[in-house]
Amino acid sequence: MRHAASRIARACTLAFVATAAHAADRIVDEQAPPPPIGSEWPSYNLSVDGQRYSLLDQIDTSNADQLAEVCRYKVADTGSFQAGLIVIDDVMYGTTATETFALDPTSCKLIWRVHHRRVRPAPFSVNRGVGYYAGRLFRGTDDGRFLALDARTGRELWSNTIGDPSAGEVSTGSPLAWNGLVITGTAVSELGVRGRVMAFDAASGREVWRFNTVPAPGEANADTWRDTVWNDIGGGGGGTWSHFALDPTTGELFIPVGNPIPDFVPAERPGDNLYTNSVLVLDVFTGRLRWWYQLAPADGLDHDLASAPALYRTARGPRMAAGGKDGYLHIVDRRSHELIAKTAVTSVTEPVAVPTPEGIEACPGPAGGVEWNGPAYDPAHNLLFVGALDYCALFQSTPGTKPEIGGFNMGGTWTGLGTPRGWIHAINADTGEIAWRYHADHPVIGAVTPTAGGIVMGGDNAGKFIVFEAATGRILKEIETGGSLSGGLITYASGGRQYVAMTSGNVSRSLFGAAGRPTVVVMALPEGTVSAAHAPGVPNARRGKEYYYTTCAVCHGLDGNDWNNVDLKAVKRKMDLDGLIAFIKNPRAPMPKAFAEPLSPADELRLKDIATFIMQWE
Numbered sequence: 001m002r003h004a005a006s007r008i009a010r011a012c013t014l015a016f017v018a019t020a021a022h023a024a025d026r027i028v029d030e031q032a033p034p035p036p037i038g039s040e041w042p043s044y045n046l047s048v049d050g051q052r053y054s055l056l057d058q059i060d061t062s063n064a065d066q067l068a069e070v071c072r073y074k075v076a077d078t079g080s081f082q083a084g085l086i087v088i089d090d091v092m093y094g095t096t097a098t099e100t101f102a103l104d105p106t107s108c109k110l111i112w113r114v115h116h117r118r119v120r121p122a123p124f125s126v127n128r129g130v131g132y133y134a135g136r137l138f139r140g141t142d143d144g145r146f147l148a149l150d151a152r153t154g155r156e157l158w159s160n161t162i163g164d165p166s167a168g169e170v171s172t173g174s175p176l177a178w179n180g181l182v183i184t185g186t187a188v189s190e191l192g193v194r195g196r197v198m199a200f201d202a203a204s205g206r207e208v209w210r211f212n213t214v215p216a217p218g219e220a221n222a223d224t225w226r227d228t229v230w231n232d233i234g235g236g237g238g239g240t241w242s243h244f245a246l247d248p249t250t251g252e253l254f255i256p257v258g259n260p261i262p263d264f265v266p267a268e269r270p271g272d273n274l275y276t277n278s279v280l281v282l283d284v285f286t287g288r289l290r291w292w293y294q295l296a297p298a299d300g301l302d303h304d305l306a307s308a309p310a311l312y313r314t315a316r317g318p319r320m321a322a323g324g325k326d327g328y329l330h331i332v333d334r335r336s337h338e339l340i341a342k343t344a345v346t347s348v349t350e351p352v353a354v355p356t357p358e359g360i361e362a363c364p365g366p367a368g369g370v371e372w373n374g375p376a377y378d379p380a381h382n383l384l385f386v387g388a389l390d391y392c393a394l395f396q397s398t399p400g401t402k403p404e405i406g407g408f409n410m411g412g413t414w415t416g417l418g419t420p421r422g423w424i425h426a427i428n429a430d431t432g433e434i435a436w437r438y439h440a441d442h443p444v445i446g447a448v449t450p451t452a453g454g455i456v457m458g459g460d461n462a463g464k465f466i467v468f469e470a471a472t473g474r475i476l477k478e479i480e481t482g483g484s485l486s487g488g489l490i491t492y493a494s495g496g497r498q499y500v501a502m503t504s505g506n507v508s509r510s511l512f513g514a515a516g517r518p519t520v521v522v523m524a525l526p527e528g529t530v531s532a533a534h535a536p537g538v539p540n541a542r543r544g545k546e547y548y549y550t551t552c553a554v555c556h557g558l559d560g561n562d563w564n565n566v567d568l569k570a571v572k573r574k575m576d577l578d579g580l581i582a583f584i585k586n587p588r589a590p591m592p593k594a595f596a597e598p599l600s601p602a603d604e605l606r607l608k609d610i611a612t613f614i615m616q617w618e
Contacts, residue, residue, distance in 0.1 A: 081487060241372055
């Protein structure tokens with residue numbers, strides 16, 4: 001496990017990042033030492049940057065074929081189950097549209113469960129998970145409320161009304177909680193909403209800022225809509241469906257924004273229709289606009305963006321990878337805001353078609369592309385992994401249909417063509433070139449999760465859980481779970497044992513795969529299983545590479561160049577292995593000391609692993 005590596009990451013991060021001060025009424029939880037990085041899964045995509053990369057490596061390419069089910073929990077709510085699970089302090093938390101529950105993550109034993117009674121009828125019933133901050137859970141509801149709960153008991157601490165469900169406003173996404181703020185948004189675009197993002201004080205529930213995803217007349221970029229469109233179509237769409245991403249070093253908050261309405265008649269709302277179908281980048285502290293990247297301007301095919309992007313840095317600079325229902329993975333330079341690469345991950349019709357009353361065929365259809373789980377980044381292999389749904393459609397528009405607030409404003413109809421299939425792609429994070437891909441017989445909607453064990457895990461809507469070798473795509477293990485895998489897929493450690501957990505069962509698009517009763521499924525290796533990469537006492541460059549890329553590289557770069565006044569390549573040229581080990585153990589300023597004295601045997605081996613890897617550099 002990565003206890004020592006967590007100290008490296010924490011020390012390096014403290015040396016690299018200075019965060020802004022906040023008001024005194026924010027929650028402060030600095031007394032308890034943080035848990036080892038990797039042992040928990042504290043947020044929808046593990047880390048706020050959305051990479052989903054786990055440092056755990058007990059399960060690896062040498063033993064993944066031994067994975068087996070440990071336990072399962074059958075969820076009381078029989079509705080749609082798409083949630084991303086989280087694990088904090090040896091407790092697992094999950095949600096349905098109307099319930100929040102806490103489980104023992106090693107036995108699936110129920111700790112508590114609360115039912116959130118609807119106070120108003122709900123137009124769209126789904127929930128994708130909780131956010132966590134300082135002992136509190138945060139979630140939206142399908143009747144337009146936003147709740148804070150005590151993580152120990154599930155007791156409600158505060159409640160805000162953030163939307164009107166009669167006007168189509170619900171809160172489906174997993175909130176992002178960070179530094180005393182908790183941030184969420186509203187959907188559903190088709191029901192006539194004007195999407196918005198709101199930040200609340202985590203302690204009091206006080207609203208700190210809000211940003212509307214469709215500009216009103218007189219606001220910046222309102223000219224990307226026709227002058228009269230505000231009166232003609234109400235809110236304009238732009239709902240936010242799922243999770244967000246954050247770069248804590250810059251304070252940039254990345255918001256995936258949904259489609260404009262009416263969906264299939266873009267001529268009735270001419271222009272690019274900002275900020276729909278965009279990654280909207282805001283200042284996390286103030287909510288002010290920084291920049292944006294629009295995936296599908298002037299959309300007429302319901303090609304919205306529902307999933308959080310992955311934020312990462314390679315030797316070529318900071319990047320953002322975003323996948324939407326347009327069927328592409330977009331790689332964007334976060335400094336210049338320019339597109340670097342655009343890689344098709346489903347069947348795609350080019351040029352983009354516009355629906356007609358007679359009907360046109362196009363790919364992807366409204367149910368295709370990348371859905372509510374976006375790309376993940378593996379820094380050890382410099383690969384992006386993304387799942388997608390390959391499903392084309394016949395689009396027919398109905399011009400002149402006046403949108404109705406709370407109505408279903410598609411502006412026409414669509415019919416699926418053929419059999420829906422799925423893909424998992426591994427894509428070079430710098431160039432966008434496809435390294436390998438897996439074609440599934442069923443849609444891939446659920447999360448795809450890489451780890452330091454050299455594996456990547458995913459699944460399909462028929463309920464098949466699959467473990468791949470990250471570098472090659474070779475299938476290492478397949479397990480039938482009995483229900484559609486359309487939510488989160490996480491990994492964590494407890495008692496020295498690595499676990500994998502997933503949400504299995506009913507999904508809103510259940511016609512695309514096995515429905516099954518909503519269930520949490522937990523897997524692990526048989527107790528006592530030893531990885532070939534964990535032979536006791538022998539330094540290992542592969543382990544060192546994983547440690548370095550996921551911890552040290554934040555300061556030193558992927559190739560050890562001078563990011564923080566210590567050029568590791570220059571240091572390495574002057575030393576042998578023993579000298580480099582001594583340097584890492586007792587570095588010169590400003591490089592922080594990563595290992596506390598006296599070193600444990602495990603720390604000593606990890607230090608040697610890192611040095612062994614660095615000594616291989618040219």
